[in-house]
Amino acid sequence: MEVSKRENVFKNLNFRLVFFGALVSELGAVLYNFAVSFYILEISDNNAFLQGLYLAVCGITLLVVTPLGGVIGDRYNKAKIMFICDYLKGALVIITSVLMMFLREAGAHIVLLFVLGTVGNIVSGIFNPASGALLPDIVEEEKFQQANSYFSVKNSLLGIFGIILAGALYSAMPFNILFFVVGLCYIASGISEMFIKYEHTPPTDEKFGIKVALGDMKEGFVYLRSQKPVFIMVAAILFINFFFSPISSNFVPYFVKTDVASAPSYLFSGFLTPELWTSVFSTLMGLSSLIGSIVLSTRRQPEKIGRRVGFWLCLMAVQFVIDTAGYYIFVNRGVSLNAFLILFSVRCFLLGIILTNVNIPINTYLMRAVEKNKLSKVTSIISVITQGFIPLASVLAGSVLQYLGSTVLLLICALGFVATSVFMMTNREIRKI
Numbered sequence: 267m268e269v270s271k272r273e274n275v276f277k278n279l280n281f282r283l284v285f286f287g288a289l290v291s292e293l294g295a296v297l298y299n300f301a302v303s304f305y306i307l308e309i310s311d312n313n314a315f316l317q318g319l320y321l322a323v324c325g326i327t328l329l330v331v332t333p334l335g336g337v338i339g340d341r342y343n344k345a346k347i348m349f350i351c352d353y354l355k356g357a358l359v360i361i362t363s364v365l366m367m368f369l370r371e372a373g374a375h376i377v378l379l380f381v382l383g384t385v386g387n388i389v390s391g392i393f394n395p396a397s398g399a400l401l402p403d404i405v406e407e408e409k410f411q412q413a414n415s416y417f418s419v420k421n422s423l424l425g426i427f428g429i430i431l432a433g434a435l436y437s438a439m440p441f442n443i444l445f446f447v448v449g450l451c452y453i454a455s456g457i458s459e460m461f462i463k464y465e466h467t468p469p470t471d472e473k474f475g476i477k478v479a480l481g482d483m484k485e486g487f488v489y490l491r492s493q494k495p496v497f498i499m500v501a502a503i504l505f506i507n508f509f510f511s512p513i514s515s516n517f518v519p520y521f522v523k524t525d526v527a528s529a530p531s532y533l534f535s536g537f538l539t540p541e542l543w544t545s546v547f548s549t550l551m552g553l554s555s556l557i558g559s560i561v562l563s564t565r566r567q568p569e570k571i572g573r574r575v576g577f578w579l580c581l582m583a584v585q586f587v588i589d590t591a592g593y594y595i596f597v598n599r600g601v602s603l604n605a606f607l608i609l610f611s612v613r614c615f616l617l618g619i620i621l622t623n624v625n626i627p628i629n630t631y632l633m634r635a636v637e638k639n640k641l642s643k644v645t646s647i648i649s650v651i652t653q654g655f656i657p658l659a660s661v662l663a664g665s666v667l668q669y670l671g672s673t674v675l676l677l678i679c680a681l682g683f684v685a686t687s688v689f690m691m692t693n694r695e696i697r698k699i
Contacts (some may be wrong), residue, residue: 270530274477275413275416278405279351279405280658282456285420287458288420288455289348289424289452291452292420292421292424292428293451294449296424296432301436302320302383303380303432304544306500310327310372311374312524313668314667315695317516318660318662319660320380320595321515321657321660321661322657323384324383325387325657326657329653331387331392332650333643333646333647333650334394335394335395335646336643336649337479337482337642338396339399339453339642339646340640341482343399344399348462350397351389352393352455352459353452354361355449356456358386359386359449360446362381363442364442367442370488378690396642398642398645399641399642402638402641403464407634410630410634415559415626416563418562418626422551425549425554425555426552430542430617432545433445437596478668479576486646495696495698496632498695498697499575499628502686503651505682505686506687506690508656508658509683510582510679512658513589516663516667517675521672522544527540528542532603532609534606543607544680545643548624551615552618553618553620554614555622557618562626567668570699571631571699572697572698575699579686580688580690581619582678583684583687585613586679587680587684589615590677592605592606598671613683646681
């Protein structure tokens with residue numbers, strides 16, 4: 267049965283506030299991530315290792331704090347946590363942008379970015395579990411997939427217009443002014459989140475402290491471990507992310523700053539700067555994700571997702587193999603940079619469809635399967651497990667790019683992704699989900 271117009275989740279005021287608050291906040295995050303990735307390479311003479319180290323420091327900080335954020339999210343009002351965190355992030359970014367006006371040396375800017383990345387991810391580690399677990403408190407269960415689909419639509423729009431805007435602003439204004447805009451986005455999001463209202467029942471057990479927090483973390487892990495099919499899927503996603511994240515975080519900025527920027531000419535060089543090719547890739551991915559999300563928003567929630575998710579991941583593995591072969595032939599051997607730009611653009615469009623059919627079913631399933639009063643701590647533990655190797659992946663990928671080159675990195679990622687996706691497709695426990 268399709269979702270009728272009268273049942274549309276946008277009629278829910280709380281959902282609208284969360285949706286538009288997240289839209290503005292994540293626009294700021296898109297601008298921030300785009301700018302930082304290129305700025306570090308720009309002021310460090312394309313030092314891929316330094317960029318990877320920055321990503322690793324941010325990732326490790328986020329992983330360490332996220333379990334505590336999950337405990338806080340289950341014990342306190344999630345909407346209040348969200349707007350307080352957004353105000354803090356906005357203030358941090360604005361303060362950094364002001365400091366950059368007075369400290370103009372490249373070394374000082376790198377230090378400021380590392381400090382901001384660390385402190386900002388401490389705040390994000392508290393924000394993310396609360397934000398991720400709020401939907402079941404404000405949306406009816408039968409609308410989970412629709413709500414998740416609309417959030418995927420939001421992400422797709424940001425992938426289209428946010429990246430285009432990021433590329434244009436990065437080229438048109440000083441870095442510290444762009445940072446100031448990012449800070450304003452976070453503050454505007456916090457204003458929207460202040461008006462979210464829902465029934466929150468605080469725990470009645472002992473006063474919150476380190477002992478209670480550790481006990482809650484253990485409870486969340488034990489609960490997740492008892493759900494064997496989910497636990498195996500989460501462990502598999504750990505390796506999926508390990509081999510997937512270096513492509514977008516390390517390879518794409520490095521490819522653009524080295525292969526594209528150093529070429530005498532490239533496709534559409536008359537009106538596209540090298541950095542704007544990143545926007546092209548993200549726009550194509552966002553457009554296809556948008557189409558896939560809209561389609562899923564009209565479909566009912568499936569009872570089982572395991573085999574379906576495994577199938578889409580195998581398709582993604584095929585893409586990784588094609589990426590590797592295409593880069594080696596067209597770029598590494600100097601056949602045609604333009605041919606690889608076209609190939610990678612097509613790949614990005616198809617990838618958006620694949621990711622939609624992986625992420626939305628998994629998120630919907632978890633919202634249905636996990637008890638509401640445990641959702642924040644359980645999802646925070648899932649986040650830590652699934653992203654646990656990403657900081658290591660960032661450092662290793664940066665080192666591989668710096669000393670062995672892009673072809674080797676793509677080959678390693680392709681082989682690892684193929685092995686993991688085949689496991690996901692064939693594992694009996696995952697089929698039960």
